Amino acid sequence: MKIVIAGCGKVGTALAEHLCEEKHDIVVIDPVESRLNYLANTQDVMCMVGDAKSMEVLKSADIEHADLMLAMTADDEENLIICLIAREMGCKNTIARVRNPVYDKTISVIRDTLGLSMTINPDYEAAREIFKSLRFKSAGQVETFAKGRTEILTCYVKEGTPICNVQIKDVYDVIKTRVFFCAIKRDEQVFIPDGFTEIKAGDTLSFVASREDADAFFKKLNYDTGRIRDLTIIGGGKLGYYLGKMAIEDGIMLKLVDQDPEKCRMLDAELKVANVICGDGMDTKLLYEESILKSSAVACLTGSDATNTLIAMYLTRNCPDAKIISKIKKSDFEDMLFNLGYGSVYNAKYIAVDRIIRYVRAMGNAFEGEFQSLSHIIDNKVEVLEFIVHEDCPHIGEPLKDIHFKKNLLIANVRRGARTFVPGGSDTFEPGDTLLVVTTIHGISKFAEIFA
């Protein structure tokens, strides 16, 4: 597919890298040459210096024959205008990044009027991800599938938990809970385990389980399973605002700390029930005074990676019972911080990139609606895909043990009607099933591609 990306910031670069890996033809446009240099030197993409609002620039990027326009500049209005022009010039699909909360209500009108295929708000998407993970105190990352019936959770195996040094096939005998392990990260290597893989302390595990089973699993491991009733957010940016709004709607007590008095006033007006505090999140006295150390969850969402990481480190030492969440925007150290036990770490750009890649892969599909969703887990190294089985799909009705799948790939879950189950060797695919596929292979977009 031919894809034009306007804006070579963090999201634009990450998108170009991912899409290039999936063998698409990428043209990246940015007015600042130095921002393009990194991409031009490392990826097989075409870089153009220029303003994507200009018709001439878009023309030389061959927008007439492009399948998709991604407007990812820092400016919302600019993105909308770029999409508008691109569409006028013949590019059928356009996606704009729109971040300003002002547009929250109007976005559907704008989308329809400008004929956009999709708008993406990275902060909102990240807030939703973080909010989901609040439900499990001990899990690092939570991904929901099968319309909320199945979840993939990521957790870190501490020293001395009962499943340490146990082979996966024996885990049920040890903890009497049905969970299905689908990926393990050990020493920077990510792999798909089989029944004989032994779980070791220090591993990062991903597993599929229903909510009840996941709760039971964490209980057996002596992990904290209490519900989160109060949340403190440090940093009242867009992400903090969205997360705060979601928390309030769910009835969670909210405390919000920000340095900027103006912003605090505005946030107080917007989030009426929240307790907005104007102060520095790095000030330990303030953390004591406002009893932030007693909250059951703290999210560090300031604009500075260093501040977020430092506060997270301080809090893990001083309130070990709380769930700590921090946001990182630049580095790729999320996983290291998580493994060191400094709580869950989120990177907004990858969450947005996931959404867009999901759209791109679905675009390239023969069967409409076959490809349901895509998520990345564990350092973006493992892909989780959801497919709907069609009548024309191969291998329907054959027992799974007779089908050859690609290596490093497994079917983690099947949803048939209202029932979800982990498939065994004698189970079969039936039309209408929704399959959850976990794999370290990147770039699968068709159901037929999972077979060897």
Added chain:
Amino acid sequence: MNWKRILKILGFIMLVTGAFMILPMIVAFIYHEKDWVYFLITIAGLAVIGTPLYLIKPDSQNFFSKDGFLIVALAWIVMGLAGAVPFCISGLIPDYINAVFEAVSGFTTSGISILPDIEAASHSLLFWRSLTHWIGGMGVLVFVLALLPVAGGASMFIMRAEAPGPTTDKVVPKISETAKFLYIAYLVLTVAEIISLVIAGLSVFQACIISFGTMATGGFSFLNTSLATFTIAQKVIVIIFMFLAGVNFSLFFLVVTKKAKKALADTEFIWYAIIMACTVALLTVSLYISGKQLATFGETLTETAFAGVSAMTSTGFASGDYNQWPLFSQGLMILVMFIGGCAGSTGGGLKVSRVVILMKSLRLYVKKKMHPRSVNVTFFNKQVISDEVIKDILIYFGMFIIIYAASMLVVTTEESMDFGTAFASVSTAINNNGIEFHNAGALGFANYAWWSRIVFIIDMLIGRLEIFPIVILLGTITSPVRKAYRKIKRKV
């Protein structure tokens, strides 16, 4: 440094070089020559060394800029060493250094020959000699690595290291697509020239030799006198194709996609044409003034056009004995040798775009001396040239001069050499040109001492690969020495 991955790609390059040698073997069968044995031996040797290297499993897929430079430098050296083997074992060029000289001269499209009697060589060896031109012309690595999935993400770095010119522009987003197009253009032009020359009276074999030399801007011929005995029509065909080979190949893409106007408005192309026209005009005038013109104006113009185009595009075919021409003509031809063809062509030299940007920025620099507060922006091809690119070009020019001076110094160690010949020889080697100017007493390149010939080999590689891959290779090789030196220095 990801050595395992570098070795794997090197192994693959050996296999590809071996595969190319099948073509001269076929020629040997057609002409009932026994030389196919030598090629078979070489292919077997390359397969024995190359296959285990190719089967190496690299530990990591990491591949960075420096690996790209190293692989390019090493691959070209390996190709030169391998390509020399048939010359050596067949007894045509018994001295291995000379054989490597001939092969490197072929791959780098220099076209400087060390053979005293070209006509004595067999058809298959002549064919291989010219085929090396054609393989090296467009950059074999880009071809191999972009079209065959060995390198994966590494191809970006390799293309940057191998493609000539100050900036690497792609005509379409994917390297493999760009490379495919460039090779198709290269192939189509070569076939077109072969057909035209056959129509103009050459045999298919002869037409192939000349076309490989032309399109790659190489310069190996099948006659001792190069193209001197060709008819006017044949010379004109060669002039036209030499000119095309010196043009940036992505302009052909514009022509094919019906944007010919844009191609003709390309600043580099315009300068290329202007410099070429001026050179030919000055050469003609100088011939008339010195009274060395031919019978008719038409014939004289053909001669001077041939000489001008051949010198500037770095082809190095000769249509006569240029040593008999006035000194000014020789000086002019050496000057345009340095300018060279366009970026993204198969031509050698500094490249027209570099020279033009260099001149423009020099002018602005002088202006800045007079008006210290003036803000100056260099324009090229309707685009602002960033300071980074200008800096790159200045550094390139500086390194070129240093390498040139160093080579001169080594070559002048020979007692029998005169200054003019040494100057012309280094110029023709470093610019991958192939036109040889020498004083009446001096003989061809075979008469240089072995150390000078090695310097010429390095110069040709430096000229073709645009300095940095070879310099980085030398830096990597000598790094243990420098480390040891630092240790000693610390102790003292």
